[in-house]
Amino acid sequence: MTPRFLLEISAFIAVIAALALLPLFASPYGITLMIGMLGYVALAIGWALFSGPTRYVSLATVAFFGIGAYTCAVFSEVLAYPLLLLVAGLIGLGVALVVGLATLRLAGVYFVIFTFGLAELIRQLVTWYEVNITGTLGRYIFLPVTPEGIYWQLLALTAAAFAMSWAISRSRLGLALKVIGEDEVVASHSGIDIARVKLGLFALSAVIMTLVGAIQAPRWTYVEPSIAFNPTVSFLTLIMALLGGANRLMGPILGAVPLFLLFEWLSANFPNHYSIILGLIFITIVFVLPNGVLDFIEKGWARRLPVAKPAEVHK
Amino acid sequence: MSPFLQVSGLTRRFGGLVAVNDLSFSVAKGEIVGLLGPNGSGKTTVLNMISGHLPPSDGQIALADTRLSGLGPHKIARQGVARTFQLVRALPSLSVTENVIVALAFGRKRLWGEAARLEALKRLEQVGLAHRAGQQAGDLTYIDQKRMELARALAADPQLLLLDEWLAGLNPTELQTGIELIRGLKSSGITILMVEHVMEAIRALCGRCVIMNAGIKIADAPTAEALSDPAVVTAYLGEQHA
Ligand SMILES: Nc1ncnc2c1ncn2[C@@H]1O[C@H](COP(=O)(O)OP(=O)(O)O)[C@@H](O)[C@H]1O
Numbered sequence: 132m133t134p135r136f137l138l139e140i141s142a143f144i145a146v147i148a149a150l151a152l153l154p155l156f157a158s159p160y161g162i163t164l165m166i167g168m169l170g171y172v173a174l175a176i177g178w179a180l181f182s183g184p185t186r187y188v189s190l191a192t193v194a195f196f197g198i199g200a201y202t203c204a205v206f207s208e209v210l211a212y213p214l215l216l217l218v219a220g221l222i223g224l225g226v227a228l229v230v231g232l233a234t235l236r237l238a239g240v241y242f243v244i245f246t247f248g249l250a251e252l253i254r255q256l257v258t259w260y261e262v263n264i265t266g267t268l269g270r271y272i273f274l275p276v277t278p279e280g281i282y283w284q285l286l287a288l289t290a291a292a293f294a295m296s297w298a299i300s301r302s303r304l305g306l307a308l309k310v311i312g313e314d315e316v317v318a319s320h321s322g323i324d325i326a327r328v329k330l331g332l333f334a335l336s337a338v339i340m341t342l343v344g345a346i347q348a349p350r351w352t353y354v355e356p357s358i359a360f361n362p363t364v365s366f367l368t369l370i371m372a373l374l375g376g377a378n379r380l381m382g383p384i385l386g387a388v389p390l391f392l393l394f395e396w397l398s399a400n401f402p403n404h405y406s407i408i409l410g411l412i413f414i415t416i417v418f419v420l421p422n423g424v425l426d427f428i429e430k431g432w433a434r435r436l437p438v439a440k441p442a443e444v445h446k
Numbered sequence: 447m448s449p450f451l452q453v454s455g456l457t458r459r460f461g462g463l464v465a466v467n468d469l470s471f472s473v474a475k476g477e478i479v480g481l482l483g484p485n486g487s488g489k490t491t492v493l494n495m496i497s498g499h500l501p502p503s504d505g506q507i508a509l510a511d512t513r514l515s516g517l518g519p520h521k522i523a524r525q526g527v528a529r530t531f532q533l534v535r536a537l538p539s540l541s542v543t544e545n546v547i548v549a550l551a552f553g554r555k556r557l558w559g560e561a562a563r564l565e566a567l568k569r570l571e572q573v574g575l576a577h578r579a580g581q582q583a584g585d586l587t588y589i590d591q592k593r594m595e596l597a598r599a600l601a602a603d604p605q606l607l608l609l610d611e612w613l614a615g616l617n618p619t620e621l622q623t624g625i626e627l628i629r630g631l632k633s634s635g636i637t638i639l640m641v642e643h644v645m646e647a648i649r650a651l652c653g654r655c656v657i658m659n660a661g662i663k664i665a666d667a668p669t670a671e672a673l674s675d676p677a678v679v680t681a682y683l684g685e686q687h688a
């Protein structure tokens with residue numbers, strides 16, 4: 132263990148501990164804000180885990196998020212709370228494996244369209260089921276979870292997701308992902324089972340997203356398909372991860388925090404033009420910062436300090 | 447000698463084009479065999495089918511007692527087949543060392559960490575590229591990328607090595623070094639099937655040649671004999687010269 136590694140671990144633990152103490156000082160509104168923010172940070176980390184290295188742009192985020200929320204709503208009266216999360220995670224995993232097996236052969240824009248369609252399909256299925264079988268569209272969720280409880284759970288999930296992506300980036304699996312992102316032919320000819328690696332990562336990323344939905348659901352008290360499966364969630368997650376840089380450990384966090392605050396402010400101040408502004412921001416990020424801010428800053432740095440870079444890169 | 451690599455009735459169609467047509471040949475363990483033919487005769491397609499990059503339309507490929515045809519490239523790689531590509535495939539944003547580590551980490555050796563790094567350096571030394579170990583692969587010259595690709599293939603610890611015009615584009619000095627390098631591999635027991643146009647290298651390295659034209663095998667004999675075969679001379683020079 133190098134000193135640098137110990138330093139990073141200590142910093143990580145200190146940040147999580149400080150964040151865990153936050154509810155003791157924050158106002159109820161502050162906690163609500165933090166819950167929303169942590170939710171998006173976790174979603175963005177989960178999204179980047181799969182889509183960053185593989186470059187598969189997924190719009191299925193809300194499919195899994197919604198599955199988590201709905202599982203929580205449907206089973207809230209029959210299952211004890213921690214078990215509820217486990218069941219939600221397992222359902223998310225099952226759906227991800229089936230969907231992954233069917234779609235990971237699709238490339239490029241076909242995958243984007245399919246994942247978008249998937250979220251809509253699941254929403255329609257749930258709506259149909261609720262209307263025709265249950266007879267009601269919405270559901271109430273009454274669970275004995277406090278906002279602080281939700282916050283701490285999301286913090287734990289976010290920390291776990293971050294630690295996982297850190298561990299993966301240093302592992303053999305991380306190298307496999309880099310190679311797959313760079314050249315699938317080389318990857319397969321080197322002995323990497325591409326289908327398995329992609330499926331595994333897709334499933335892991337989906338479980339994180341499902342858990343975010345399941346943990347946040349009690350905050351809403353009332354859910355219906357159009358709330359739980361709102362496609363904006365998928366788009367926001369995508370923009371946040373892209374803004375920070377989906378191929379970097381800190382990228383999703385650095386993208387999610389400012390954008391979440393910006394969107395909160397926009398929806399409070401410009402409720403009618405929110406969607407248009409969102410679209411404009413999206414287009415700007417894709418065109419101006421296709422590799423994320425972190426990459427942009429590093430490149431700018433390298434331009435100003437042309438001599439320093441090669442020495443630094445040399446690990 | 448019993449065949450190590452056995453190709454039988456191998457066929458590949460691309461739409462209406464039959465790129466490889468009912469091709470059969472075998473290679474014994476430790477042999478270096480040349481796969482020759484004019485451009486477009488289907489040589490690369492044959493290597494692609496052996497390495498699993500393309501599934502055959504028909505026919506079979508077996509290595510020792512294992513059937514390769516029908517397996518995906520990652521499974522074939524784990525059976526001990528490694529290759530280089532006619533158009534080099536480097537992983538440009540990875541370092542030269544990392545490029546080689548890929549084959550060590552996921553190949554038959556499954557090395558990782560410091561052990562993998564040391565082994566990668568050994569392989570780079572073997573191809574004369576140790577001084578570039580820390581560079582990004584994308585910054586290498588084309589020839590150095592070819593060297594790196596060979597180091598990566600060797601790092602997989604292959605039983606069968608497929609080379610697709612690996613010696614093309616080398617200057618005379620580099621060519622001699624390249625020939626010596628491949629000769630050195632033979633003594634370590636690797637079986638090699640090489641697509642090549644450089645006659646000097648073919649004469650120096652290949653005991654036997656399989657020669658194709660328009661997807662069909664037109665000769666399969668010891669090198670000198672195969673190269674003087676009237677059908678081969680016609681294929682290379684065209685009807686009017688024969
Ligand atoms: N992926 C492919 N799709 C369609 N045609 C191909 C493909 N690969 C090769 N071919 C065609 O098959 C024939 C043989 O090509 P190739 O095996 O590359 O020849 P060689 O390596 O002997 O020069 C050529 O006519 C080529 O155009």
Ligand SMILES: [Mg+2]
Pocket residue numbers: 489490491532
């Ligand atoms: Mg060729």
